[in-house]
Amino acid sequence: xxxxxxxxxxxxxxxxxxxxxxxxxxxxxxxxxxxxxxxxxxxxxxxxxxxxxxxxxxxxxxxxxxxxxxxxxxxxxxxxxxxxxxxxxxxxxxxxxxxxxxxxxxxxxxxxxxxxxxxxxxxxxxxxxxxxxxxxxxxxxxxxxxxxxxxxxxxxxxxxxxxxxxxxxxxxxxxxxxxxxxxxxxxxxxxxxxxxxxxxxxxxxxxxxxxxxxxxxxxxxxxxxxxxxxxxxxxxxxxxxxxxxxxxxxxxxxxxxxxxxxxxxxxxxxxxxxxxxxxxxxxxxxxxxxxxxxxxxxxxxxxxxxxxxxxxxxxxxxx
Numbered sequence: 660x661x662x663x664x665x666x667x668x669x670x671x672x673x674x675x676x677x678x679x680x681x682x683x684x685x686x687x688x689x690x691x692x693x694x695x696x697x698x699x700x701x702x703x704x705x706x707x708x709x710x711x712x713x714x715x716x717x718x719x720x721x722x723x724x725x726x727x728x729x730x731x732x733x734x735x736x737x738x739x740x741x742x743x744x745x746x747x748x749x750x751x752x753x754x755x756x757x758x759x760x761x762x763x764x765x766x767x768x769x770x771x772x773x774x775x776x777x778x779x780x781x782x783x784x785x786x787x788x789x790x791x792x793x794x795x796x797x798x799x800x801x802x803x804x805x806x807x808x809x810x811x812x813x814x815x816x817x818x819x820x821x822x823x824x825x826x827x828x829x830x831x832x833x834x835x836x837x838x839x840x841x842x843x844x845x846x847x848x849x850x851x852x853x854x855x856x857x858x859x860x861x862x863x864x865x866x867x868x869x870x871x872x873x874x875x876x877x878x879x880x881x882x883x884x885x886x887x888x889x890x891x892x893x894x895x896x897x898x899x900x901x902x903x904x905x906x907x908x909x910x911x912x913x914x915x916x917x918x919x920x921x922x923x924x925x926x927x928x929x930x931x932x933x934x935x936x937x938x939x940x941x942x943x944x945x946x947x948x949x950x951x952x953x954x955x956x957x958x959x960x961x962x963x964x965x966x967x968x969x970x971x972x973x974x975x976x977x978x
Contacts, residue, residue: 670726670730672730672734673727673730673731673734754972756972756975757972757975757976757978759967759975760955760958760959760961760967760975760978761859761951761952761955761967763955763978764951764954764955764958765842765859765861765951767886768840768842768861768882768886768951768954769840769842769861771881771882771885771886772840772861772863772882774885775878775881776838777838777839777840777863777865778838778839778840779839779840779841779842780825780829780839780840780841781825781841781842781843782819782822782824782825782828782841782843783819783824784818784819784843784844784845784846785812785816785817785818785819786816786817786818786819786824787815787816788814788815788816788817790824790827790828791817791819791820791821791823791824793934794824794827794931794934794935795823795824795827795901795902795931795934796901796902796928796930796931796934797901797902798901808820808847808848809846809847809848810846810847810848810856818845818846819845819846820845820846820847821845821860821862821948822841822842822843822845822860822861822862822948823841823862823902823946823948825839825841825843825862826839826841826862826864826946827931827934827935829841829864830864830866830932830935830936830937831935831936835866835867835868835937835942835944836865836866836867836868837864837865837866837867837944838864838865838866839863839864840861840862840863840864841861841862841863841864842859842860842861842862842951843859843860844857844858844859845857845858845859845860854964855952855964855965855967855968858950858951858952858964859950859951859952860948860949860950860951861948861949861951862946862947862948862949863878863946863947863948864927864944864945864946865878865944865945865946866927866937866942866943866944867942867943867944868941868942868943869943870926870943870944870945871926871943872895872905872926872945874945875907875924875925875926875945875947876893876895878945878947879893879909879922879924879947880893883911883921886954886958887911887913887957887958891911891912891913892911892912893909893910893911893912894909894910894912894918895907895908895909895910895924896908896909896910898923898925900923900925901928902925902927902928902931902946903923903924903925903926903927903928903945903946904925904926904928904929905925905926906923906924906925907923907924907925908920908922908923909921909922909923909924909947911957913957916957919957921949921953921954921957922947922948922949922950923947923948923949924945924946924947924948925945925946925947926943926944926945927943927944927945927946932944952964952967955967959978
């Protein structure tokens with residue numbers, strides 16, 4: 660009995676207690692073996708022997724039951740200790756991501772043009788040469804079609820070099836009037852402080868009757884005012900693009916920078932209208948295109964475009 664008591668009192672877990680229960684009360688346990696010896700006892704002593712064995716069994720059962728309750732309370736306490744949280748300790752802070760400045764400007768540009776009645780239209784990034792060049796009045800001999808300027812899959816397929824093919828696809832599928840902007844990724848073989856091989860453009864197209872340069876200038880003035888602030892001025896300088904005539908480089912005046920070129924624009928060339936089945940005598944329109952990355956750089960005073968693709972959380976958190 661003394662040994663059983665000492666063993667029961669010394670256990671530290673329910674598993675140990677179960678082992679002791681089997682040792683003393685199991686089918687082959689010590690108490691069970693004592694009960695089996697009852698047939699070896701003389702009839703005169705058998706009654707007293709049976710009483711003492713049963714008393715021993717009940718005592719051990721009581722000790723085990725009591726210890727089981729103690730262990731249950733102890734283990735519950737330990738579980739609560741593991742689960743306990745000191746709410747006064749500052750929590751673990753997870754570094755959260757930040758919206759990329761390019762995506763923020765992308766959305767802002769879309770919102771500006773949607774507020775002026777434009778529809779956002781998307782198109783494929785893998786284009787054929789007709790939609791990417793020929794339909795836009797860019798012949799085979801044009802430098803923009805050289806292999807060292809563009810990413811070709813074959814003679815007829817390439818990664819689009821601008822989002823202007825979306826304008827062509829839209830005009831082929833719809834009749835005027837049309838007012839769309841087409842944002843998206845474009846691809847060219849450039850990589851330096853101001854150019855990336857993959858960058859983002861937003862191009863716009865407006866086609867209707869009697870559209871003129873005044874409409875173009877008003878639209879771009881409104882865009883500059885909403886993007887860079889009230890009072891922002893723009894200017895149009897004569898330029899050349901194969902798909903517009905007349906064509907303009909558009910500058911914006913920014914405090915601390917002066918005049919900076921931000922986009923190209925112009926009146927849609929009649930040849931482009933003919934390529935999509937529009938009568939240039941009936942319809943006129945303007946188109947414009949700008950780099951979303953460049954607008955983001957100007958808006959947030961970023962000097963190296965390569966910072967936009969480094970995925971440095973410290974850099975992104977600044978914007």
